[in-house]
Amino acid sequence: MSTVAGPSAPAGSDERLLRTSPLRKLLGRPELGSVVGAAAVFIFFSIVADSFLRASSLGTVLYAASTIGIMAAPVALLMIGGEFDLSAGVLVTSSALISSMFSYQMTANVWVGVLVSLLVTLAIGAFNGFMLTRTKLPSFIITLGTFLMLTGLNLGFTKLISGTVSTKSIADMEGFDSARQVFASQWTIGGVELKVTILWWAVLVAIATWILLRTRFGNWIFAVGGESDAARAVGVPVIRTRIGLYLGVAFAAWVSGQHLLFSFDVVQSGEGVGNELIYIIAAVIGGCLITGGYGSAIGSAVGAFIFGMTSKGIVYAEWNPDWFKFFLGAMLLLATLLNAWVRKRAEATK
Amino acid sequence: MGAVLAAVLGASLVGCSSTGGKRAEERAAQAAAEGRSAVNTPRWTFAMVTHSGDGDTFWDIVQRGAEQAAVKDNIKFLYSHNDEAQQQAQLVQAAIDQKVDGLIVTLAKPDAMKDVVAKATKAGIPVITVNSGSAESKQFGALTHIGQDESIAGEAVGDELNARGRKKALCILHEQGNVGHEQRCAGAKKTFDGQMQNLYVEGTNMPDVQASIEAKLQADKNIDAVVTLGAPFADAAVKAKKTAGSKAEIDTFDLNAKVATALQDKTLGFAVDQQPYLQGYEAVDLLWLYRFNGNVLGGGRPVLTGPQIITSKDAAELAEYTKRGTR
Numbered sequence: 001m002s003t004v005a006g007p008s009a010p011a012g013s014d015e016r017l018l019r020t021s022p023l024r025k026l027l028g029r030p031e032l033g034s035v036v037g038a039a040a041v042f043i044f045f046s047i048v049a050d051s052f053l054r055a056s057s058l059g060t061v062l063y064a065a066s067t068i069g070i071m072a073a074p075v076a077l078l079m080i081g082g083e084f085d086l087s088a089g090v091l092v093t094s095s096a097l098i099s100s101m102f103s104y105q106m107t108a109n110v111w112v113g114v115l116v117s118l119l120v121t122l123a124i125g126a127f128n129g130f131m132l133t134r135t136k137l138p139s140f141i142i143t144l145g146t147f148l149m150l151t152g153l154n155l156g157f158t159k160l161i162s163g164t165v166s167t168k169s170i171a172d173m174e175g176f177d178s179a180r181q182v183f184a185s186q187w188t189i190g191g192v193e194l195k196v197t198i199l200w201w202a203v204l205v206a207i208a209t210w211i212l213l214r215t216r217f218g219n220w221i222f223a224v225g226g227e228s229d230a231a232r233a234v235g236v237p238v239i240r241t242r243i244g245l246y247l248g249v250a251f252a253a254w255v256s257g258q259h260l261l262f263s264f265d266v267v268q269s270g271e272g273v274g275n276e277l278i279y280i281i282a283a284v285i286g287g288c289l290i291t292g293g294y295g296s297a298i299g300s301a302v303g304a305f306i307f308g309m310t311s312k313g314i315v316y317a318e319w320n321p322d323w324f325k326f327f328l329g330a331m332l333l334l335a336t337l338l339n340a341w342v343r344k345r346a347e348a349t350k
Numbered sequence: 351m352g353a354v355l356a357a358v359l360g361a362s363l364v365g366c367s368s369t370g371g372k373r374a375e376e377r378a379a380q381a382a383a384e385g386r387s388a389v390n391t392p393r394w395t396f397a398m399v400t401h402s403g404d405g406d407t408f409w410d411i412v413q414r415g416a417e418q419a420a421v422k423d424n425i426k427f428l429y430s431h432n433d434e435a436q437q438q439a440q441l442v443q444a445a446i447d448q449k450v451d452g453l454i455v456t457l458a459k460p461d462a463m464k465d466v467v468a469k470a471t472k473a474g475i476p477v478i479t480v481n482s483g484s485a486e487s488k489q490f491g492a493l494t495h496i497g498q499d500e501s502i503a504g505e506a507v508g509d510e511l512n513a514r515g516r517k518k519a520l521c522i523l524h525e526q527g528n529v530g531h532e533q534r535c536a537g538a539k540k541t542f543d544g545q546m547q548n549l550y551v552e553g554t555n556m557p558d559v560q561a562s563i564e565a566k567l568q569a570d571k572n573i574d575a576v577v578t579l580g581a582p583f584a585d586a587a588v589k590a591k592k593t594a595g596s597k598a599e600i601d602t603f604d605l606n607a608k609v610a611t612a613l614q615d616k617t618l619g620f621a622v623d624q625q626p627y628l629q630g631y632e633a634v635d636l637l638w639l640y641r642f643n644g645n646v647l648g649g650g651r652p653v654l655t656g657p658q659i660i661t662s663k664d665a666a667e668l669a670e671y672t673k674r675g676t677r
Contacts, residue, residue, distance in 0.1 A: 057447040064440050155526060155550065165526055169461065264435060266461035270526025271434055311437075315444040321430045325404070 030287030031299030033339040037285065037331070038306050045313035052316040059192045065308025066201040069301050070256050071275075072282035073201075073208040074248035076300035079283050080212070081245045082225035082292025083139040085128065087146040088249055089275030094150050095121040095257025096267040097158055100167040103175075110175035118254050124150070125250025129243030151273060158269035171265040183255070184263035197259055201301070204252060208297035217244065225292030281328070282307050285335040306331065387424035389642075394451035395426040396637050398630070399441045400481070401458040401528070402431040403554050407582055407606050408626050412480070414676055415630030416454070423638040433525070435462030442466045452476050452637035457483020457490070458528050464490055476640050480629045482530035484652040493640060494648040496632050498624035498656035500530040504537020506657045507601070507622055508546075511575055514619060516599065517544040519575035520566060524553030524583050531579050534603065538577060553583070560586040567594035575599050581606040581621070588617055605660060607672040613665035624656030627676050 026032065045052045052061075071088055078085055098120050103113030124146065131142045155165065162168055170176060186195045212218040220241040223231035232238045261267055284290065285306055286299025310331060314324050398416055402409035413429055420427035428450070430441045439462050442455055446469060453475050457463050460483050470477050471491040479487040479495045487495035511519055519542060521535035539546040549566055551559040567573060567590060576591070576598050578584045584602035591598055599619040602609060604626070612618040632653065639645040647653055660668065671677035 051448040054447060057444070060440065060443045060447055063443075067436065164529075164532055166459075166461075166529070260436065263465070264439075264459075264462040266459075268435055268459055268462075268526070271436075275434075312440065312444050315428075315430050315441060316448060318428050318448075322404075 030294055030296045030339070031302055032287070033342045034286045034299050034302040034306065034335060037335050037338060038302050038309070041306050041309050041313070041331070045309060045317060049313055049316035049318070052313055055190065055192045057312070057316060059194055061305075061308045061312045062198050063195045063308075064312050065301075065305045066195065066197040067256065067259070068275075068278055068282050068307050069201040069304030070197060070204055070259075071249070071252050071279045072286070072300040072304045073204045073297050074245070074252045075279040076283035076286060076288050076295055076297050077208055077212065077221060078245045078249055079280070079288040079290070080225045080292060080295040081221045081242060082228065083132065083242060083245065084143060084280065085246065085249050086140065086143040086276050087124075087128065087150055088143075088253060088279055089277075090147055090150040090154060090272040091121065091124060091250065091253040092256040092260065092275065093154055093267065093269065093272035094124070095254045096261040097154055097167060097257075097269060099258060100170055100261050100267050101158070101161050103170050103173060104168050105161060107173075110170060110173050110179050112175075113170075114179055114258060117257065118251075121250045121254040121257070122247055125246040125248075125253075126243055128250075129246035132246075133239040133242050147276065151270075154269045154272075158267075165269050167267045167269075169265045170261075176262070179258070180262040183258040183261075200255055200259075201304075204255070205297050205301045208248075208300075212297055217241065221245065222293060225294075227293070278307065281332055285332060287339050303335075306335070386421070388422045389424050389638075391424055391638070391642055393424055393426055394638070394641055395428065395448070396420065396452040396454065396634055397428040397430070397445035397448070397450040398454040398480075398633070399438060399445060400429075400431040400456045401433055401435075401438050403433040403525070406580075408580060408604055411606075411626040411675060411677070412630035415627035415632075416634045417630075418676075419631040419634035419638070423635060425634060425638060427634065435459040439463060439466045442470065446470050446473055446475065449473075450475060451641060452478070454478050454480055454633040454637065455492075456481045457486050458525075458530055460486040460490075460529070467491065476637060478633050478637055480633045481624075481626075482528070487652065488650060493646050494636065494650075495652040496629050496636070496648075496655060497652060498654060499652060500533035501537040501540075502654075503603070503622055503624065503657035504534040504539075505541045506659060507534070507538040507577060507603075508541030510620055510622075510659055511538070511542050511544070511577075511601070514575075514599065516542075516575040518570075518572050519544060519546045519577060520563075520573050520598075521546060521548050522559075522563060522576065522578045522583055522587065523548055523550050524559065524578070524580055526550055534579055535577075551583070553580070556582070556586055559583055560590045563587050563590035564594045567591060567596040567598060571596065573598050575601060575619070578602045580604050581609045584609055584612065584618055584621075588612065605668065605672060605677055607669065610665050610669040610672045610677075613660065613662050614669065616662055619661075621660045622656065623658045623660055623677075625658065625677075626655075628655040 051057055075088060095117050099113035099117035102116045103110045128143055128146055132139050158165060186193050220236045223236045224238050224241045228238050282303035283300045286303030288295030310327060400409055417427055432438045432441055443466055445453055453470050457479050467477055467490045477492045479492045481497045484495045484497055484499055523531045525531055535548050551562045576587050578587050581602055581604040584600055585608050587600045601619045603622045605621050605623045609621050613621060636647055668677050
C-alpha cells in the first residue's frame, strides 16, 4: 500500500489510525529479512574463518561493503520508485575518467575536474530520467542503452585522449592531496584501518533513509513505485520524482568514481561492467521489491554488508574462489525467499 | 521407463571409448609427480592474488605450477583472483589480514596495487610479482618479478610475422585495461614491417570474440595474420576465419591442448609461450627459498619465463603436457 500524505485524516474509528504493536511494526520492516540474513552470514564466517573476526579484517570487510553500499542506497531508492539503472556500474568509471582526463588535459586544479565530473555525471543521470519519462519505455531498455553507450564512450574517449586504455596519473597535480583526503583517505582507529568511503556510505544511507521516511519526496517515491498512474492522479509529480531518483544514482556514482580515481591515481577505462547488477542484488537482499513500491535504504546497506562479508569471508575461510558466484546466487535466492516469507507473515497479521 | 533405463545403461557399457575421456586423464594424472613434501620446513602459508577473470585456462596452469611447488615445499597455498583492480587490491588486503607468510601478486593494473603491496612489505610479508608488472615490481618493493617482458614478447611476434612474410596483421586484445596486453601489441607493431591494427573484444564472452573477429575479417580482406593474446581466443579466431572465408594465418600468445594440436595440423602458424607453469612454480619456490635461506633470484631484474616461439615442429612433444594441464 502506498502511503501518500493526504490532508489530515478525519478522526474517528478509521482503521488507518489503529495502533500497531511494536513487534508487528518490526515484522513489517522491509529490511528485517536481510538483518536476519546478515547475522547468519556473520556468525557463519566467524565460525569457519579464523581470520574473519580480526579487527583488521573488519576494516577490509567494511571497505568492501562501503564501495557497494554507496551505490546501493540510491539504487534502492530508484527501485522503490519502480525503475532500474543498468548504467550505474559504468557510470562510476565514466565519472572517474571525466575528472581525471579533464584535469590532466586542461592542466587544471584537480578540483576543477572533480566539479566538471559532477556536472557531467548528473547530466547523464538526468538524461536517463528524461528519456525514461519522455519515451515511457521500460527503464531496463533505456538504461541498457546508456550502459552500452557509456562503455563505448569510456574506452573510445580514453584511447583518443590518452592513447592507452587507462588515464595518465594525476597524482602530482595541484589539489590532488586535498581531494584524496575527501574521497580516499583512511584513519586508523584502535588498529583498524577505516577508509573514508565508510563515512560516505553511512552519510548517504542516512540521507536516503531520511528522504524516504521523513519527506514528501519520499512519499512520492513510494507512490510512483507502487502505482504511478494513481500517483499522478492524486497530484504526485511523477516525472520530477523519477528524474530526481536518477540524479541520486548519478551523485553516488560520482562519489564512487572519485574514490576510484583518488585511491589509484589512474583509471582503467574498461571497468565497472557488471557492478550495476551487484548494486541491484544488494538492494534486493535488503528487501527492495523488483516491482517497486517497497523497500528501504538501510536494507540496501545491510545487503551491501552481506555482500562484503561473503566476498571477503570466502577468502578468509580459505575456500576455493571458483565457488564464489554460486554462494552469491544462493544467498540472493535465500534472501529473497526470506523477504517474501517475512512480508507475507507481516501482511497476514495486519 | 525401465526399458529406456536399461537401454541407456547398455549403451554406456557397450559404448566404451578406448581413447580420451576421464580414463585417459586419470592415467596422465598417475604419471604426474607424486604429492609429497620434500622438505621439513614449517608449514608456511603463501597466498597468490591474480587479475584473472573467472575460469581462465592460463591461470589454471599457473595455479597448477604453484600447487606442485607448494606440495614439494610443504606450503599451504591459497589462491584468489578478480579482474577488477579495486577488487584485486581488496583481496591482497584480505591476504595481509590473514597474516600469510608470503604473497604472490600480479601487477596488471599497477597503480591500483601500489598501496596494498607497500602495506604487505611494511607488514613484513615478502612479495613476489608474477606475470605482468616487470617495470613496477622493484619500485613497489617486491623481491623479484617472474614473467615475460611483454614488450620483448611482442617484438618477437613482430619478427616472426616478418619472417613469415605477412603484410597486414590484427592484434586481438581480450582484457581491456591490461597494460601487458597493450605492450604486447605495441611491441609487435614496433618490429612488424607491415601494418598492424588493434581490436578489442570482450574476453569473457566467447561468441562475441568470434563475431567481432569475423566482422573485422569480412570488412578487410587484406588482413593476412591475426594474433590473439590468449590460447582460447586462437580457437575462436580460427572459427571466425572459416566463416569469414579469410586466408589469414592465426597466431597466438600462450599455449593449451587445442593450440598444440592446431599447431600440429597447421591451422595455427605459431604460438608464443610464456610458460605459465613456471610462473606459478617458481614464485612459490622462490618465496620458500627466501623464507628458508634468504635467497633472491634475478639480481634485481625480472626473471624471464618467455617468450618461447613454438611452431609445428615442437608441438608434438608439448601436446602431451598440455593435455595434463601443465603447459
